[in-house]
Amino acid sequence: MQSLKCGGMSITSTIQTAVITALEQLYNQSFSAKDFQINQTKPEFEGDYTVVLFTLLKPLRLSPDVLGNALGNHLTQTQPSFFCGFNVIKGFLNLTVADEYWGTLLNNNYQNKGYGRKSNRGKTIVVEYASPNTNKPLHLGHLRNIFLGWSISEILKADGYDVVKACIANDRGIHICKSMVAWQKFGHGATPESTGMKGDHFVGDYYVLFGKAHKEEIQELTAGGMSEEEAEKEAPIMKAAQQMLVDWEAGKPEVIALWKKMNSWVYAGFDVTYKRIGSDFDKMYYESDTYILGKKLVEEGLQKGVFYKKDDNSVWVDLTGDGLDEKIVQRKDGTAVYITQDIGLAVEKYEAYHYNQSIYVVGDEQNYHFKVLQLICQKLGLPSSDGIYHLSYGMVELPSGRMKTREGTVVDADDIMDEMIKVAAQKTEELGKVKDFTANELDKLYNTIGLGALKFFILRVDPKKRMIFNPEESIDFHGFTASFVQFSHARASAILRNEQPNHHWSLQYNEPLLSLEKDLIILLEQYPAIIQQAAAEHNPAVIVNFSYDLAKTFNSFVTEHRVLKAETENKKQVRLRICEMTANVIASGLALAGIEAPERM
RNA sequence: GGCCUCGUAGUACAAUGGAUAGUAUACGAGUUUCCGAAGCUCCAGAUACAGGUUCGAUUCCUGUCGAGGCUACCA
Numbered sequence: 001m002q003s004l005k006c007g008g009m010s011i012t013s014t015i016q017t018a019v020i021t022a023l024e025q026l027y028n029q030s031f032s033a034k035d036f037q038i039n040q041t042k043p044e045f046e047g048d049y050t051v052v053l054f055t056l057l058k059p060l061r062l063s064p065d066v067l068g069n070a071l072g073n074h075l076t077q078t079q080p081s082f083f084c085g086f087n088v089i090k091g092f093l094n095l096t097v098a099d100e101y102w103g104t105l106l107n108n109n110y111q112n113k114g115y116g117r118k119s120n121r122g123k124t125i126v127v128e129y130a131s132p133n134t135n136k137p138l139h140l141g142h143l144r145n146i147f148l149g150w151s152i153s154e155i156l157k158a159d160g161y162d163v164v165k166a167c168i169a170n171d172r173g174i175h176i177c178k179s180m181v182a183w184q185k186f187g188h189g190a191t192p193e194s195t196g197m198k199g200d201h202f203v204g205d206y207y208v209l210f211g212k213a214h215k216e217e218i219q220e221l222t223a224g225g226m227s228e229e230e231a232e233k234e235a236p237i238m239k240a241a242q243q244m245l246v247d248w249e250a251g252k253p254e255v256i257a258l259w260k261k262m263n264s265w266v267y268a269g270f271d272v273t274y275k276r277i278g279s280d281f282d283k284m285y286y287e288s289d290t291y292i293l294g295k296k297l298v299e300e301g302l303q304k305g306v307f308y309k310k311d312d313n314s315v316w317v318d319l320t321g322d323g324l325d326e327k328i329v330q331r332k333d334g335t336a337v338y339i340t341q342d343i344g345l346a347v348e349k350y351e352a353y354h355y356n357q358s359i360y361v362v363g364d365e366q367n368y369h370f371k372v373l374q375l376i377c378q379k380l381g382l383p384s385s386d387g388i389y390h391l392s393y394g395m396v397e398l399p400s401g402r403m404k405t406r407e408g409t410v411v412d413a414d415d416i417m418d419e420m421i422k423v424a425a426q427k428t429e430e431l432g433k434v435k436d437f438t439a440n441e442l443d444k445l446y447n448t449i450g451l452g453a454l455k456f457f458i459l460r461v462d463p464k465k466r467m468i469f470n471p472e473e474s475i476d477f478h479g480f481t482a483s484f485v486q487f488s489h490a491r492a493s494a495i496l497r498n499e500q501p502n503h504h505w506s507l508q509y510n511e512p513l514l515s516l517e518k519d520l521i522i523l524l525e526q527y528p529a530i531i532q533q534a535a536a537e538h539n540p541a542v543i544v545n546f547s548y549d550l551a552k553t554f555n556s557f558v559t560e561h562r563v564l565k566a567e568t569e570n571k572k573q574v575r576l577r578i579c580e581m582t583a584n585v586i587a588s589g590l591a592l593a594g595i596e597a598p599e600r601m
Numbered sequence: 602g603g604c605c606u607c608g609u610a611g612u613a614c615a616a617u618g619g620a621u622a623g624u625a626u627a628c629g630a631g632u633u634u635c636c637g638a639a640g641c642u643c644c645a646g647a648u649a650c651a652g653g654u655u656c657g658a659u660u661c662c663u664g665u666c667g668a669g670g671c672u673a674c675c676a
Binding site (some may be wrong): 022037039041044045050052054057058089091092132136170173174175177287312314323324325328330331332333335337338339344363364365366367368369371392394395397398427428431433460461462463464465466468470473476477478479480481483484486487488490491494495496497498499533536541545548549552555556558559560563565577579600601 | 617672
């Protein structure tokens with residue numbers, strides 16, 4: 001029976017093909033997959049999958065009942081071992097898929113830990129994420145960025161792409177000069193070592209000091225009659241920062257030395273945080289390198305006439321023809337602006353990897369920036385321009401509103417991770433199920449549960465959407481959470497510790513699959529398509545939501561049916577296979593979100 | 602002002618144009634001599650408003666109201 005052997009094909013496309021063939025044979029008309037929908041049948045109706053007939057009625061000039069019955073009869077008669085029953089309600093043809101199909105699927109895949117992963121496509125995608133400024137520590141917004149970037153990279157790998165995880169350190173610019181000036185002025189030679197601080201937090205404090213000093217100077221100047229706007233620019237400390245940027249680009253040795261020293265402190269701090277998150281990069285870029293290529297491309301663009309120079313020597317691009325505005329690409333003092341380096345980086349990435357796609361995981365407040373970037377790259381005739389894809393995600397807000405530095409409401413990345421792990425430890429101790437664990441094992445488990453909860457809480461939301469982070473809800477371990485999914489994995493593992501499936505047993509189909517058994521296999525069947533969907537939509541939430549559905553169904557299944565004391569040996573073998581495959585798919589799905597699945601918790 | 606995004610139960614999130622709009626929390630009520638109760642079962646509760654397209658609209662279009670972002674020689 002051919003349909004039973006359709007290894008790589010999802011059941012919806014199998015049904016789609018079967019329907020197309022049937023329509024061809026019955027009515028001598030050709031349709032494509034786009035012409036009608038296959039949905040999972042709603043639980044209140046009998047059947048597994050549903051063909052929505054409405055769109056076919058007009059071209060075929062048939063009533064829903066006539067078409068539904070003709071199609072249902074044809075499918076069940078020509079492929080009886082695949083379609084074992086049908087019913088037609090209104091314009092819906094509900095098909096029941098034979099237990100033998102589900103059993104075969106289960107038996108073929110239950111041990112396969114790589115189930116759902118595609119073979120290599122020979123295409124490369126560069127994913128840029130994290131991309132922090134090196135003047136302050138990482139916060140909750142960065143965490144959404146890093147979780148997303150890392151997860152989408154893993155999902156794309158699972159979908160058969162070669163992925164390069166890239167990070168650009170925004171290590172130069174006026175913001176960096178601000179913390180440098182402040183340290184010169186107020187630091188008195190202090191270092192992270194001398195103060196016992198994590199380097200990124202140490203430097204971040206000077207950035208804050210700059211802001212305070214700047215504000216005070218503005219107040220003095222406005223008291224003397226200057227306008228607010230002018231005072232911001234004329235404040236001595238701001239002048240000093242601007243001068244430092246010019247000196248930096250000129251390569252003034254003492255400025256460069258200070259810059260290197262302070263950045264190294266920040267990197268040391270970031271490394272600790274990345275390691276804890278479990279994030280990694282294949283390639284680091286530094287804005288301090290890429291801006292030079294950017295400036296070179298600005299020069300070329302001037303010659304090509306893509307850019308033009310204003311009287312004050314600043315360089316611009318006119319995008320009014322594309323519905324946007326004019327955009328500056330180089331300042332009048334000759335220094336690079338933010339977008340300058342991005343032009344350089346786009347070229348550098350392309351030359352290194354000849355990517356098919358270059359994804360930028362960057363917040364949606366920069367939607368305009370990336371529109372401009374892509375247009376500029378197009379106008380410069382760069383081959384890199386086509387593959388540019390801005391994976392734009394929404395802001396993370398607190399229940400009280402947007403995080404604001406000056407109000408001190410920014411949630412620090414290190415702090416929130418500490419908190420999550422602490423609460424995970426408390427909860428685990430209360431339950432007292434792992435008293436025999438060693439200190440190391442406990443430590444690892446608390447990390448797995450605490451960080452898992454955080455990643456799950458953030459990744460469960462569609463990236464495009466703004467999300468509200470409620471600290472109290474994030475550390476809940478009930479309901480739609482990582483702990484729930486991890487618990488299900490531990491539960492399946494516990495059963496499998498008692499007994500493994502007998503691999504020599506050949507499954508019998510004389511006792512029908514029970515509803516929860518079949519629900520689980522149906523979900524497991526969907527996993528490869530789920531990976532594909534998550535990759536195509538660049539959306540880890542698809543995987544996270546799926547893993548929760550699977551875990552939820554599994555918990556009901558385990559509560560409802562005995563596995564080890566099943567009614568018959570055959571049932572036991574079916575259920576053991578379901579346990580093993582569910583455990584594998586949960587572990588695999590969570591792994592794509594950067595979450596570990598413990599054997600015990 | 603211009604451009605873009607978003608309005609779904611008290612709250613937080615789902616739903617390639619398809620059947621009675623799912624799930625979790627918080628709230629009620631049950632559930633452990635039985636493979637893990639971080640579980641399971643039951644009870645309630647929502648598509649901002651007004652039009653339009655369609656056999657069918659949370660989804661697509663228009664308008665109103667509301668929220669956010671961008672519109673920097675900041676990044």
